[in-house]
Amino acid sequence: MTNEQAWWILNSFNYAVLAYFFLLNTTYLATSIFAFVGLRRYSRRLKALDIESLITSTGAPAITVIAPAFNEELTCVTTVKSLLELRYPDYEIMIVNDGSTDEMLPRLKAAFELVRVPRADTANIPTMQIRGIYRSERYENLWVVDKENGGKADSLNAGINFCRTSLFCSMDADCLLERDALTRIVRPFLENSDTIAAGGLIRIANDSVIAGGRVAEVRFPRKWLVGFQVLEYLRAFFSGRMGWDVLGVTLVISGAFGLYKRSVVVDAGGYSTSTVGEDMELVVRLHRHCRTNDIPYEIGFVADPIAWTQAPETIRGLARQRDRWQRGLMESLSNHRGILFNPKFGKIGFLGFPYFYFLEMMGPVIEFGGYITFLAVVFLATPPVIYVLAFLAVSIVYGIVLSVSSVALEELSYRRYPKSGDLVRLLLFSIFENFGYRQMITVFRFKGVISSLFRVTEWGKADRTGFDGVCQRENDRKRVARSMKMKISEAAR
Numbered sequence: 001m002t003n004e005q006a007w008w009i010l011n012s013f014n015y016a017v018l019a020y021f022f023l024l025n026t027t028y029l030a031t032s033i034f035a036f037v038g039l040r041r042y043s044r045r046l047k048a049l050d051i052e053s054l055i056t057s058t059g060a061p062a063i064t065v066i067a068p069a070f071n072e073e074l075t076c077v078t079t080v081k082s083l084l085e086l087r088y089p090d091y092e093i094m095i096v097n098d099g100s101t102d103e104m105l106p107r108l109k110a111a112f113e114l115v116r117v118p119r120a121d122t123a124n125i126p127t128m129q130i131r132g133i134y135r136s137e138r139y140e141n142l143w144v145v146d147k148e149n150g151g152k153a154d155s156l157n158a159g160i161n162f163c164r165t166s167l168f169c170s171m172d173a174d175c176l177l178e179r180d181a182l183t184r185i186v187r188p189f190l191e192n193s194d195t196i197a198a199g200g201l202i203r204i205a206n207d208s209v210i211a212g213g214r215v216a217e218v219r220f221p222r223k224w225l226v227g228f229q230v231l232e233y234l235r236a237f238f239s240g241r242m243g244w245d246v247l248g249v250t251l252v253i254s255g256a257f258g259l260y261k262r263s264v265v266v267d268a269g270g271y272s273t274s275t276v277g278e279d280m281e282l283v284v285r286l287h288r289h290c291r292t293n294d295i296p297y298e299i300g301f302v303a304d305p306i307a308w309t310q311a312p313e314t315i316r317g318l319a320r321q322r323d324r325w326q327r328g329l330m331e332s333l334s335n336h337r338g339i340l341f342n343p344k345f346g347k348i349g350f351l352g353f354p355y356f357y358f359l360e361m362m363g364p365v366i367e368f369g370g371y372i373t374f375l376a377v378v379f380l381a382t383p384p385v386i387y388v389l390a391f392l393a394v395s396i397v398y399g400i401v402l403s404v405s406s407v408a409l410e411e412l413s414y415r416r417y418p419k420s421g422d423l424v425r426l427l428l429f430s431i432f433e434n435f436g437y438r439q440m441i442t443v444f445r446f447k448g449v450i451s452s453l454f455r456v457t458e459w460g461k462a463d464r465t466g467f468d469g470v471c472q473r474e475n476d477r478k479r480v481a482r483s484m485k486m487k488i489s490e491a492a493r
Contacts, residue, residue, distance in 0.1 A: 018394055027355060030243070061186065092141045096144075128147050172309065204221065231407070264297070371442070
């Protein structure tokens with residue numbers, strides 16, 4: 001290959017990267033516009049609708065909240081207390097202990113006076129062995145399923161097997177649901193009997209004040225790494241999930257907070273245990289199950305029910321999370337690639353699935369390669385000024401505009417960060433995110449692509465901060481240090 005041919009290939013790839021950035025960001029812009037329309041329409045409906053009256057008039061369907069938990073000793077008691085405070089007329093709480101090796105189960109037993117009881121299963125989705133079922137003597141609607149370790153999807157399946165209600169809510173054990181979250185997320189099921197799944201909004205609780213099992217005061221995170229993630233979540237849910245919902249193309253419901261019709265999930269086979277992205281895989285499979293069997297259905301997103309989660313506070317934890325998310329995305333889309341451009345799937349097959357398949361799944365490879373080749377051209381040659389300006393425009397300036405639009409959607413809708421200083425921070429993060437943070441996330445996602453190609457299956461659990469502000473790794477170190485001091489003291493005596 002001659003030098004001229006090599007440069008021609010390099011330049012061709014660079015212009016392909018320009019086309020990718022333009023198409024990706026234009027899609028974001030389009031979904032942002034749809035999201036704005038959807039949020040305005042939804043706000044008008046909420047003003048004219050009394051959700052409490054709707055529940056009273058239609059009868060609230062019973063819900064089982066299923067929370068898989070593995071080594072969640074830092075957050076389990078706080079999470080359960082918050083769930084016990086939910087304002088919903090008929091619900092059960094089912095914590096599934098996935099073979100934890102820490103003090104989670106003893107803490108739950110002590111805090112809620114758990115006793116071992118029998119409970120008949122209602123489905124037979126294969127799971128790891130059940131070691132015991134416990135019920136609280138203080139709260140009749142609180143149950144704990146203790147099982148051998150099998151992963152999050154296996155734990156959700158175990159919860160479904162012992163679920164007695166028509167609807168179940170899947171959530172993470174390190175999340176806090178707002179007290180009216182169930183009341184709000186159940187609305188689509190009350191208004192349309194064809195609804196089989198709905199997702200809620202996820203917000204970041206780091207540095208906020210937690211009291212009585214709920215977020216008492218919302219504070220913008222102090223750490224820059226978490227601040228960037230706040231902006232990402234706003235863009236993902238307001239500009240992304242809301243926009244796709246308006247188009248009727250919801251392919252993702254966060255595993256941290258979603259409501260499902262139990263019978264349809266059981267018929268579809270429950271959660272897949274062969275992927276780390278069990279949440280998206282289930283939603284895609286529900287589309288496939290209903291379309292294949294000609295079952296009328298609706299899957300959507302509801303913007304006002306909120307679950308508060310903890311974002312990674314270290315680069316290492318964030319890298320693991322994004323690696324896992326990318327692997328889960330690739331596994332879900334690859335397993336169901338028969339949907340791609342399949343007329344039977346309508347907008348899902350021709351709009352939603354192609355976007356995730358070509359722009360989200362393959363995006364890290366194109367972006368990572370694009371940054372490398374852009375630098376190569378800049379430092380090894382004299383690139384055309386028009387090319388440099390075009391690259392900066394579609395990858396940086398366009399990105400800033402989209403981030404600012406996400407902040408605008410937040411301000412125009414729910415404005416959970418009311419302080420003027422918080423708004424200034426969000427706008428600054430919207431700018432600076434494009435100068436280092438986004439490129440770092442691209443590297444993490446690119447690593448996820450490599451991990452997926454090499455069939456990496458580990459969960460990659462991130463070090464997280466408990467709701468009391470104690471870092472789990474730091475807490476572990478302190479516990480070990482106390483144990484060593486005790487042993488030294490005993491030896492001295």
